[in-house]
Amino acid sequence: MMNFNLIVSTARSYERQAECELWFNLLAIGDENPIFTQTGNPGLILAQTDCEPRKLIKHLKESVEVHDPNSVNFLQKIYPIDVVVPTEIDLIRQATIDLAANHPIAKDSNSKFRITIRKRQTRLKTNEIIPVIAESFSNPVSLKDFDWNIQIEIIGEKTGISILTDHDYFKLVNEN
Incomplete structure (x- = not known):
């Protein structure tokens, strides 16, 4: 499994279509050669892009909300x-601390946070990690009313970590 800076979910059996759609949108923001990896988990794709991942999120939201x-x-x-x-x-913990040290919202001692863990192909338990x-943080915890989220995506031997706000991820909302 490669390194990745995007984790993408799609409907089961639509991984190739999702890769094409992702490639097209990454091309639109300047990445001609993204790398995609299917994880062995239906509907889950990892991608490595040379573009800033949050630029893609902004592009997709604008595409859906403003254009079409x-x-x-x-x-x-x-x-x-x-x-x-x-x-x-230990490596997950240290990486999370390092990310928070450089994230403006996490530096605000009054900001509330939450930890979200998604596990695939691992025996680690959520209650061992959280x-x-x-x-490691003195900020208050809130599961519903939080300012930032420590997102931990475990996929076998690799773990992706992000500090996210509500604006940092894309979720397709079907109104049908």
Whole structure:
């Protein structure tokens, strides 16, 4: 498995269509050679782009909200990944601390945060990971009313980590 800076979900059996749609949108913002990897999990694709991942998120939101609501059909969710580390609790913890140290919203001691963990192909348990990370921060925790989210995406031996706000990810909303 390669390094990645985007994690993409689509409907089962539509991975190739999602890759084409993703490639087209990455090309539109300047990346001619993104790399895609199917994970072995139906509907889950990893991508490595030379473009800033949040630029893609902004582009997709504008495409859907401003230009054409039907411009995106196969890309259901896209999360930017800030750093990828081996799936070891100590490395995940340290990478999270390092990311937060450089993130403006995480530096605000009054801002509330949440930790979201998605696990695939691992035996690690969520309740083994969350306390180790949460104890590293003095900010208040809120599961519903949070300012930033520590997003941890575990896929086998690799873990992608991001600090996200509500504007940093793409979710396709079908109104049908």
